[in-house]
Amino acid sequence: MWKLRALTALYRHELLWRLRMSIGAWLFRNRPLGDTTLGAVIKQIRDVGAAVIPGYYSEEEMRALETVCEEALSRADTEAKPPQGYRRIPGGIRYQHMQKRHPLAQRFARDPLIVALAAVFNGKFKMPSLMYGVTHDGRRDGASAERPEPFGHHPHTDAWYHMFKALTPMEPIARENGPLCFAPGSNGIQPEASDYYVEMYKVAKREPEVMKKLKQTGVNAGGETYNATGMPDDVFAAAAARFSLAYGEAGRGDLILFDTRCFHYATKLEQGERRILWMYF
Known part of the structure; x- marks a missing residue:
């Protein structure tokens, strides 16, 4: 029953989403946006799953944002127990819900272009939640956890209820410092992943048994750490065979728009750190 209900809902969602994106691409086909048009950006997100708008934020805006973010993280770097809104993960630290605490973050969250794009994408107006994330090699809170190569995180897709994300890097993201790896065009419903969906x-429906498993920190019967949203290796391998994998490289101040239903994972950062402002819808 779960499978029939889930796939029916997801196919309906997919149909309405593609209709909205196609209408949006047509309506804004002549709206200039940097070197392209807003319609072309919407079309690229629909067809590929990601788009980059180079130099969207000015250097002045990036410096102001950087100051706010680093001052906010300075307490968490020195205190044994992170304050409210902070979350430590192996090899990283996150400052969540920034828009509730900083006027500058509120300005970023209310960006008309991003809010409008999210409305086309999600079918409703919703202000984003901002998170400043730092992934590092252990320099901020002790040794980074060991992870199997080449993954920094296991391949997955995000849940349908927050599938659109916008982000901007504080410094250039290149192959050398652990960028996002994704399968372009895998957004939407892929047949080999039906059980995973x-x-x-x-x-997404907060089904009690799955949510209970999400909260577990032990290991499953196979001796592996449980991860309810992690994609089985054979599913990812089948998708990777059909789609050419790409790496999400971008410059400081670029705006990255991403459909997180694409099969994706963060590659392992070996040295240094990577700082990104995330906007979740």
Whole structure:
């Protein structure tokens, strides 16, 4: 019953989403946006799953944002227990819901272009939640956890209820410092992942048994750490065979728009650190 219910809902969602994106691409086909048009950006997100708008934020805006973010993180770097809004993860630290605490972050969250794009994408107006994330080699809070190569995180897709994300890097993201790896065009429903989509649907619906597993910190019967949203290796391998994998490289101040239903993972950062402002819808 879960599978029928989930796939019916997801196919309906997919149909309406493609209709909205096609209408948006046509309506804004002549709206200039840097060296391209807003319509072309919407079309690229629909067809590929990602788009980059180079130099969207000025250097002045980036310096102001950098100051706010680093001052906010300075307390968490020195205190044994991170304050409210901070979250430590192996090899990283995150400052969540910044828009609730900083006027500058509120300005970024209310960007008309990003809010409008999210409305076309999600079918409703919703202000983003901002998160400043730092991924590092252990310099901020002790040794970075060991992770199997080449993954920094296991391949996955995000749940349908927050599938659109916008982000801007504080410094250039290149192959050398652990960028996002994704399968262009894999946004939407892929047949080899039907069972995985059912699990993600349960997460979106807050199904008690799945949410209980998400909170577990032990290991499963196979001796592996449980991760309810992690994609089985054979599913990712099948998708990778059909789609050419790409790396999300971008410059400081670029605006990256991403459909997180693409099969994706963060590659492992070996040295240095990577700082990104994330906007979740």
